[in-house]
Amino acid sequence: MPNELLNTGIAGVGAYVPDRIVTNADLEKIVDTSDEWIVDRSGIRERRIAPPEMATSDFAEIAARQAIADAGITAEEIDLVIAATNTPDMVFPATACLVQDRIGAKKAGAFDLAAGCSGFMYAMITGSQFVSTGACRNVLVIGAENLSKIINWKDRKTCVLFGDGAGAVVLRQAAPGSGILSQKLWADGSGGHSLKLPAGGSRLPASHETVDNNLHFIHMRGRDIFKFAVRATGKAAAEVLAAAGLKVSDVDHFIPHQANVRIIEAAAKRLKLPREKVLVNVDRYGNTSTASMPIALAEAVREGRIKKGDYILMVGFGAGLTWAAAVLKW
Ligand code: UT7
Numbered sequence: 001m002p003n004e005l006l007n008t009g010i011a012g013v014g015a016y017v018p019d020r021i022v023t024n025a026d027l028e029k030i031v032d033t034s035d036e037w038i039v040d041r042s043g044i045r046e047r048r049i050a051p052p053e054m055a056t057s058d059f060a061e062i063a064a065r066q067a068i069a070d071a072g073i074t075a076e077e078i079d080l081v082i083a084a085t086n087t088p089d090m091v092f093p094a095t096a097c098l099v100q101d102r103i104g105a106k107k108a109g110a111f112d113l114a115a116g117c118s119g120f121m122y123a124m125i126t127g128s129q130f131v132s133t134g135a136c137r138n139v140l141v142i143g144a145e146n147l148s149k150i151i152n153w154k155d156r157k158t159c160v161l162f163g164d165g166a167g168a169v170v171l172r173q174a175a176p177g178s179g180i181l182s183q184k185l186w187a188d189g190s191g192g193h194s195l196k197l198p199a200g201g202s203r204l205p206a207s208h209e210t211v212d213n214n215l216h217f218i219h220m221r222g223r224d225i226f227k228f229a230v231r232a233t234g235k236a237a238a239e240v241l242a243a244a245g246l247k248v249s250d251v252d253h254f255i256p257h258q259a260n261v262r263i264i265e266a267a268a269k270r271l272k273l274p275r276e277k278v279l280v281n282v283d284r285y286g287n288t289s290t291a292s293m294p295i296a297l298a299e300a301v302r303e304g305r306i307k308k309g310d311y312i313l314m315v316g317f318g319a320g321l322t323w324a325a326a327v328l329k330w
Contacts, residue, residue: 008128009174010328011138012071015298016062017048017165017285024160031156038160043261047163047286049148055089057098059166060144063294064103067140071170075103078170079136081110082127084119084290086197086319087146088112099142108140116195117257117318118185119143119290120167125183125324127171139171143290150197152217161259162218163286167294178309182243183326186236191321194224226263229317233257233267236315236325244327248272251327252310253300257317258282258292267315279305289318306330 023046024035038044050059060083068075083096096110115122120143130136144166151159174180199215200206210216233256241248254273256264261282268278279296288295293316300306310330317323 005132006134007174007176007179008131008171009179010169011172012067012069012170013294013298013301014063014066014070014168015166015295016059016066017163017295018050018054018059020049020051021046022049027160030153031159033156033160041260041262042161043280043283044161044286045283048165050146050164054146056085056087056144056146056166057089057095057102059146059164060085060095060099060142060168061102063144063166063168064099064140064142067168067170068103071138071172073138073170075105076107078105078108078138078140080127080130080139081105081108081142082113082123082139083110083142083144084113084115084123085144086114086116086119086289087150091200095144096142105140115318115322115324116320117259117287117289117292118316118320118322118324119318120293121314121316121324121326122185122322124169124171125185125326128180128183131171131173137172140168141171142166142168143292143294145289145291147218147289150216150218152214155217157222158218158220161287163288165285165288165291165295167291167298169294169297178329181246181327181329182240184236184240184243185324186232186322188321191224191228192319194221194228194321195219195319226260228321229259229263230266230270232317232323233263233315234270236323237267237271237313240325240327241313246311246327250311251277251313253306253312254278255293255296255300255312255314257315258285258296259287
């Protein structure tokens with residue numbers, strides 16, 4: 001291992017969303033809601049929903065293969081797989097292990113990481129430590145969700161918000177002065193009750209009663225999360241920018257967690273970031289939790305929107321409560 005820490009950058013990106021588009025008009029047919037309410041309160045117009053037979057590792061595998069190809073390496077060159085997900089195929093084994101096997105990352109360790117919707121940021125920052133210390137050359141980081149399977153399709157307060165998908169990146173050593181310039185993780189477990197899936201763990205093991213009471217679905221106090229998200233995003237962004245020695249005006253692209261366009265706009269306004277620098281895809285995919293940021297990143301890279309030397313500000317927030325931020329030079 002080197003004595004000095006190495007810079008870590010993103011060497012490849014990948015993204016996958018299921019084919020099936022569910023529009024707000026489709027949801028009007030199953031719950032008491034309207035396109036107008038959903039667009040007005042969240043900015044979401046449609047989301048992708050996976051078929052019943054598709055599990056999270058199936059999306060993760062597709063995004064992972066793309067990221068590996070984009071990085072110009074083979075799966076055998078991956079040293080570590082970290083999958084951030086709130087919807088693993090099973091409680092165990094880890095979804096990361098399922099993907100590691102299927103892509104043929106034979107030399108890699110693999111584990112899942114649970115940090116709510118901040119999971120991708122937590123996983124990227126965790127993975128970067130292995131690259132920075134020289135412990136790993138290539139780290140595959142995945143954010144993948146099958147939220148449609150844990151949504152109560154009778155609860156209009158949550159079912160209109162979420163979608164399915166996956167994103168992935170390959171982390172590798174970057175040139176000095178580029179890659180991740182600053183990074184930080186935060187948590188406040190006292191707010192954990194605001195967003196949870198109550199049953200199926202050791203506190204409330206699965207039983208007929210837990211199923212009858214809808215305790216295997218997402219439960220969320222939306223307004224609490226909204227206020228927390230706007231506050232946390234602004235503060236986290238300011239802190240990582242200061243740590244990188246940058247000003248808001250230096251930022252070329254802001255990639256926030258895609259939960260609600262109103263949260264994104266409020267955070268961008270607090271930061272005084274112009275609209276054209278903010279990446280938004282929540283209108284097309286809904287909230288895909290850990291997948292939202294790597295999907296947005298992969299799309300922007302593919303469209304040629306992100307160019308070498310650009311500064312990227314990334315901020316995630318979610319259940320836990322957790323939040324995390326990083327500044328990268330592409
Ligand atoms: O990834 C992190 C996790 N999640 C989030 O970041 C979500 C954060 N929160 C939000 O995005 C917003 O709080 C929501 C979009 C969830 C809700 O928007 P809101 O402006 O905070 O609305 P609200 O929850 O205060 O509800 C306002 C009204 C309520 O009716 P009453 O009690 O005022 O009569 C709700 O029952 O809107 C009603 N409502 C709906 N009406 C039509 C709630 N959901 C719906 C719906 N369609 N789908």
